Amino acid sequence: MPTMKVESIKKNILNKIGQPSSDLVAREVHTKEKYMEILYINTISDESIIHDKLLTPFFEIEDQQDFLTFLQSHPKILPFKDEQKAIEDLLKGVVIIFYQNFIFTFDSKANLAKVTSGTVVETTVQGPQSGFTESLHTNVGLVRERYPVPELTIESLSIGSISKTDVMLLYDSRFADPDTVKKMIDFLKTVHIQMFQSGEQLLDSITKHNRSFFPTMLVTERPDRSAVNLSTGKLIILVNGSPFAVIAPSVMKDFMSSMEDIYQTYWVGRFLQLLRFVGFNISVVLPGMYVALTAYNPEVFRVQLALSIAGSRTAVPYPAFVEVLLMLFMMELLTEASIRLPKAIGPTATTVGGLILGQAATEAGLVSNIMVIIVSFVAITNFVVPINTFSFTIRVLKYLIWALGTIFGLVGVVLGFLMINAYMVKLDSFGVPYLTLLQSKPKN
């Protein structure tokens, strides 16, 4: 029987890890002669190693003393040093073995890098390049690997009346707001979806609650983004079978930040962020502004500019607002098409559409030169936004401003822009105001 000391160490370790973490495995193994307890986290430990290197010998070596010798002599098994070290090791994929009066640690780290794939959607120039995989198990492991703290809490749920998909909710119990966690769990429990396949569906079902224009949850494929967000008190939802994690509460600032901001020097990062905010505003406002300015208030331009716009529009047979709509529509089709096409053909479609069609349309007098510039500008600025779900929102919003600009002129554009702002002010994501500009800091 283990002594009191060992027993108390075991209790302490369990207490420290004590959060309801569904991937923590504490198991007792018996044979007739021997008794052993092992403790590990199955998402970051390789269970086949444990089986081959630990359990098989355990059952094959009958004698108690012999097994102890085996443990002591095994190169990957080290004797216990202290509790703190044991917990750190545990969080890195080490098995803690309680055998008789001895405690050992057994290195069984899973090599997760082998199974991950590169990022596809949120690519960065620098920094980690690996993305989530389709296995929930591995994904939790990936987060664990980057966020090895005992306070990381993992709750397991299942969503979907038919699919019964496993879902895991991860958060750091030190930083996450308990109210938010409660709200999130309640929300997840009330979601009614038959077939739950991917985290993006949650986005949709939360939008149906609020009819919100803006996503209030962030979908990411990057484990590093998830880990960083955990440290700011956010919740991560991982869904089995989907290589995307959902981060909530997410506010505008999160949608506008790329992981690269952290990997760049301070001023470069700031500059890039400013660039994105400017791009966002231009993308939303520009089409409507063009209509309002050319059709209602050409006096805003300098005379030289007004004349060249008027010149380029002379051959165009329909009003400016139709022209804008036509070109925007064409651009949307192009964007849509190039997403759907296989990667090999994608660039061709863009070239054909963008260059040749634009050029031809201008020559034929269907649209003005300046319009082509504006539409390409809108398209480019749209994709400056790093998170896709958010840039889709912009794609829709610009039509609202376009409509207001067409009907009300300059007043419509300015007030429309302000209304979008007011709407964002009104919105919140699980209790966090949407326009919180400061990065939420870990709360103490």
Add this chain to the structure above:
Amino acid sequence: MNRYFLYLVLINMFINAIIFVPSILIKYSFDGAVASVLLSIPYGVLMTFLYSKAITKYPEKGLPEILANTTKWMKILHIWFIQLAFFTAGLITLLGFLDIISRFVNPEEPRLILLVMYLAAIFLVIGMPTQRVMYFAEIVLFFSIPFLGFIIFKAFSSKDLSWDSIWEVTTHVFDWPSLKAFAASSYVFSGYINLIIFNRVIKGKLKIWNYVFVFIVGILNLFTTFLIPIGYHGADGAKEYLFPWISTADSLRLVYSPVERVIFLFIMLYMGVTLISVSVHWHVALELVKSTFNEKAKEKKKWLVLMAIAICSAIMVQQINTLQLNQLTEYWMILRLAVEPIYVLSFYFWAGRKIS
């Protein structure tokens, strides 16, 4: 310094810098406007001081919460009267600015349509919780202040500004102050009165620096409002303009900017400032009205109030022309001047007695 408090003051100063105050002051520029302006500065700061001191004795509470335990008839009388004042304040601003837009930006669009657009935006804002209205105000000011500051700097530094004309007006400092000019120039300081509801977002006491800021910005603002148009259009000529500040903005030229004419930049910025100014007033009015309803009917009655606001402004926008509006505003300002000190002083003593 408490920035929310300063926003309230600033919004009121900004909006009054263009719509009614300059034309009233310039009208009386040889008949006591200078003296009125000088008198209004200590008066305005004093009123600001008294009222904010009194109401910040109830931290994070608006008037409805403060009055929650008093008798009901007094509460209703009190709140209904004040809310009407706030509603008309917002309405006058809105009508004045719609007039500017329909003259300078969209001359051919009926004002009713512009009103519809504005009401849509305003209703979106005033329905939000007080804290969020303040956030929104902060965002709009964040966008506008740098540009407005730049325009005002441009106006000051331009060589077209005739300092002699300005000095000529200031030599009339010893004329007996005029009541209308005093009413107009003291209205510039009235932003503090929005604390009636917005005290909900003010945490703790207001430090002395806030009042120093109000004092300094008030002087700068009145100077800009009153004397810059005179510098551009002459001591005798500025009176001829219906909207002196808008014409002044049109007299500025940004040589290197893609938008050469300052007036459009200026009006676009003011679209936002007007939106928050009216929203702040009407948010106060709406919250005060809401506090008189019982819990159950609140949501439904709120929509009734909004409908009433919409109908009322639509009628006003159709019926009242610029000159009538200017007349009306002058009387409204005098009435406000009569009521404001009574209200502020009585509240100050009431609050002082209550607390002790």
Add this chain to the structure above:
Amino acid sequence: MIFSRKRHWFILILSASLILNGCGYKDIDKRFFVLAIGIDPAKHSTKRYLVSLKMAITRASREKPTDTIIVSAEADSMGEAVRTIKTKVERELDFSHAKVIILVDKVAKSGGNSGIIYWFTRRRDIQEVAWVAIGKPSAVRILHIMPKSERLPTNSLLLALGEDGSETPYIIPVYLFELKKRLIERGLDPLLPIIEVEGKNLFQINSAGVGNKSKIKLILSQEETKMVNYMLNMESKSAQWVERGKVKYIIDTQKVKTDYKIITPKGKKPYILMKVSLKGRLEETSRRITNGELSKYEETAEKQLSNEMKAVLIKLQKANLDPLGFGLRYRARHLNKDDWEKWKKIYPTLDFKVKAKVQISDTGLIE
């Protein structure tokens, strides 16, 4: 709220405004941008004015993107003329880019033209920062000038009058609002640059007209214009001719600053003390001048500059004109209510004292 629970509100608003829509929307290519306005006296009828509008025709072609069209009409008032011109063109007239207003000197000289100026300032679409000038021999001729250097119509005029083009002390650009101010401000009289036709397709701006509240009364010569420009502190880059005995030399000025004071000593004749400081370097001389001798030449230049300036001041005073705003300065420095009446008596008897200070830094790159 509008987006969420009460979506029908939004739809209601949109549909309501769609029904009411149709006002104000006018595409940019359906407008004729009036770039310059010229006003001549009518020749062929009994009407008072011949109003000409210079409008830009825009084309999609890249070689010659814009062309101009000048349409004129005779009428008794601006409003009438514009309505007549509207019947002659197919697109809507847009005055929002009318940046140059040219009055012919006959119109400017005949009294009572201020009504026309008021037409411009009363309309919301004409910029306050349009330039006003006098055209010689006629406004239409000026409008017809199209120098080869300009790609856009009237651009050369805009550059000449604006700060972004040529910098010369002989042009005193006057904005519309400035002219209006000068028309009404007591103690500050109107001043307008004069544009003359030069050769076939060029213009020349080197003089200015000074008027009282109703008409132009005095035409300043080139050098007088420069002096006025100095006194208005408008442009520092210029050249000052000086003659010392047989030696003629030119100072390329880098900084010219003037400041004046109206001094009314008790019992004595009031006078204006005008201080001028001019800094520059020698640019051209008829004889070799060494750096050591410069102070002598400075002295001569000072004397000549103050004489020239005084002559201009006296000329203006004789005509009882005050484009420099001495009267306004007097009003601004005196608290009395009747200061304007007093000034009207003082001005004709006023003395001028000019103190010039010339600094010639060197003789340029070579001694």
